[in-house]
Amino acid sequence: LQIKSICDCDWFQFDCKNTLNDQLLENVSVELEPASDCTDWRVVTTIPLASLPYGKPGTTYCLVAIPPDGAVTAMFGATLKFRVRDVDPTTGEPDGDDYYDDSFVLEEVEVSVADHVHPVQRANFAAGWEQLGEDNELDETFALSTLHTLQDAVRELMKCLGMGPCERSDRVPEGKSAHTLLLAGVFRGGHDVLAKARLALDPADQTVTLNLVVRSDNEAVSAAITGAIVGVILLLIASLCVAAYASTECVWATGRVVCHKNQTLVLGTVVELFDLDGPPKGRLVYDHIDPDDKMGFTTVDNVEGYFNVEGCADDFDWLPGIKNRPEVYIRVHHYCNSPKGEFLKVLPTFRVFVPRTYDHHIRFPIELD
Structure with a gap:
């Protein structure tokens, strides 16, 4: 389990539990390795867990520096590393001084745009929207061909962007073919960001069209939020074009x-x-x-x-x-x-x-x- 906290660096928190009653795990840590296209992300330090007895939870941490170019997405290979001591299953006491080092490959860890956003709720969305103005506004339209209901689109947008719904706009009235989702959040560095997601369902093929308008006090933040949707679309295109030259x-x-x-x-x-x-x-x-x-x-x-x-x-x-x-x-x-x-x-x-x-x-x- 990884819990990510984003500031100038990424803190990865890994909650661990030893399920083997005849082993004591020591010096437990998770080693992160940036993917080949994420080499600008740098692992700063790892804080290991000194001891992890059977049945007791523990936590280890890894600190990763965010690249200076402002990149917001990354993939890491993850390996759990630890020292093993055999113990008496009844008492939990080590059988001796012998130990050996071991490791276990974990699932890849992903940093997404949503990890950089803290969701908030705006009591007066319209006022906040006008306050941010059009200086850093981005307006893009997408075809969400894999989504077939407006409620599914609302759910996936909130998950993808990491922003909070305003004015109960996360609820789509039954029978509607169009809906506007209002989203608010605070991007890493304290940047306010708001989004209007206008959704329309095509009754012919049951696909959703999205018009996303994003405003922020920082142009790069608006681009990152819009880019989160672009990333999903490009992944879909890539999966459909595996045979492309x-x-x-x-x-x-x-x-x-x-x-x-x-x-x-x-x-x-x-x-x-x-x-x-x-x-x-x-x-x-x-x-x-x-x-x-x-x-x-x-x-x-x-x-x-x-x-x-x-x-x-x-x-x-x-x-x-x-x-x-x-x-x-x-x-x-x-x-x-x-x-x-x-x-x-x-x-x-x-x-x-x-x-x-x-x-x-x-x-x-x-x-x-």
Whole structure:
């Protein structure tokens, strides 16, 4: 069982219970491993449970730092690790000093948009809606083809977004073919967020259409809430398109990084290749549910700053006959300007790599300061 508490970091609480009366479990912890596309999420520390006797509950914790780029979704592999001592089933006392280490693979742990939202109820939704204004409003329409009643749609929306219903709008009157769900919440960081979900049931095929309008005091928060619905839709599309073709692109890039104030600071710089999966500039919704794919990386190990990095990526060809080729860029994590480190995104000077090599940054080094 995992209970997630979201602030600048994610606290994962794992409640455990020993069901074996002839064993004492010690140093119990859950080790989390970010999925391959969630490597920017960093496990900070684990607080193990010192002792877990038979029949008694206990708790262990894991602290994970949220990426600085504002990502809100992630998947983690989870492994329960512990030390086993054989004990007398009657007294619970250890038989001796012998023990052995053991582990057990758990289900994957998911961080969703809903984990970043605290549901609230607004007594006067209309006033709050006007107060937030249209500056950070997002308006999207979706076809929820897997839902066939308005009440099911209301339930799934509340679960997906993690927001609370207002003015009893979570109850759909019987016989209605249209309904408006009013939702309110507080996003991580104290950002107020409100949503109007206008639902309509098509009597012909019994499918639901959703018009979702989100307002917040922060544009990225509005995008994250809307992106939660986009994520569900994309998962459905992916499940229907398992036979789709994919376009693969491989890139080998060479170049040089320069820190004018102190060239020795380039040592340890990480140069990464990414495939751009996000939308054009200004569209934030898809960034949260379809983050850019890391193709490869290298670490600069010479004071001159030279690097070689290579990798491959593939993107689904969603439309027959139209190639959806990966779009590649470079991201640099360096310490030229601060001991805390910072990221620098470097877009290519051209989009077609022939013959899939890129040496522009030999003649034009990447300047870090």
